[in-house]
Amino acid sequence: MINHLSIGVRDIARTKRFYDAALAPLGYRCLSEGEGSLGYGAKDVVLWIGQTDHPVPADPRSGLHVCFDAPSRAAVGAFHRAALAEGGKDNGAPGLRPDYGPTYYAAFAIDPDGYRIEAYFGAA
Known part of the structure; x- marks a missing residue:
């Protein structure tokens, strides 16, 4: 249903370090990198990240x-550890819901x- 999602960030270099680390255990990587933009996915870009001049902080109330x-x-745990480390x-924390x-x-x-x-x- 959704082809991709885009988000805006303040610091593209910091964001690249974060998403490179957090998404690697899941099999995702940076497939596209331009000045001020990144695209992540496994085969195709599903998450676009762009640096913005006037970013509005993410609203935690938005859901x-x-x-x-x-x-x-194991990959879920590695994702969590990498995200916190970056x-x-x-x-x-990783666990059943x-x-x-x-x-x-x-x-x-x-x-x-x-x-x-x-x-x-989602598998047993």
């Missing part, structure tokens, strides 16, 4: 978050610009 598929529970904030489903295993982080991101693995 917006980006969920990335993970290949395993300046992200914890928004939910039975309220979402019996095999819903996820971790949540907040990136340096305040965007909420999640890694999810």
Whole structure:
């Protein structure tokens, strides 16, 4: 249904370090890099990131978050550790979320610009 998502950030270099680290365990990488822009995905770009001159901080009340598929529970944990190591904030440690489903295993982080991101693995 959704082809891609775009977000604006204050510091493209800091953001690249963060997303390179956090998304690598999930099998995603930077597929496109230009002056002030980044594109992440596995085969095709699904997340575009652009540096903006006047960024508006992410609004935690909006409910917006980006969920990335993970290949395993171990990858969910690696995503969370990498996100925190690169300046992200914890928004939910790796673990089962039975309220979402019996095999819903996820971790949540907040990136340096305040965007909420999640890694999810759904097999038993």
